[in-house]
Amino acid sequence: MVSEKECLFNQGQAIDRVIFITDGSAQVEKDGEVILDLKKGDLVADVNYITDSPCKYTISALEDAKIIYWKKSEFEKLVSGDADINSSWQSLLSGKLAMKLASK
Numbered sequence: 001m002v003s004e005k006e007c008l009f010n011q012g013q014a015i016d017r018v019i020f021i022t023d024g025s026a027q028v029e030k031d032g033e034v035i036l037d038l039k040k041g042d043l044v045a046d047v048n049y050i051t052d053s054p055c056k057y058t059i060s061a062l063e064d065a066k067i068i069y070w071k072k073s074e075f076e077k078l079v080s081g082d083a084d085i086n087s088s089w090q091s092l093l094s095g096k097l098a099m100k101l102a103s104k
Contacts, residue, residue: 002061009045009055016094018075019044028057036100037062046096 002008008019008026037056038044048055048080049072060101070078079089 002065002067003063004063006061008059008067009057011055011058013055015045015048015052015055016072017069018049018072019067019069022066022068025062026059026065027062028035028059030057041090043096046093047100050093051096 002024009015011030021038021040021044023040025040026038026042026044027034028038038059043049044059044067045055045057079086
């Protein structure tokens with residue numbers, strides 16, 4: 001559980017974990033401007049996860065929210081150890097990215 005306004009990632013922070021929002025919402029800000037709202041089912045900082053680059057945004061909970069997360073290194077071990085899970089993960093990332101691009 002994260003509290004309202006709790007920061008999930010700061011701008012410039014390394015992406016060290018994989019975070020899914022399971023209930024509640026968060027917002028993505030760049031240089032103080034809100035650019036995107038995240039909701040239940042969204043993956044947090046997915047583009048930066050894919051590119052292995054520092055987070056380009058500040059991401060904070062908009063309300064008390066439930067999240068599930070794994071350390072990035074542990075998650076990658078889990079995913080790479082099973083071809084079916086890896087395929088599902090790649091499909092999820094691709095789908096989430098496509099939806100974000102389509103909404104712009």
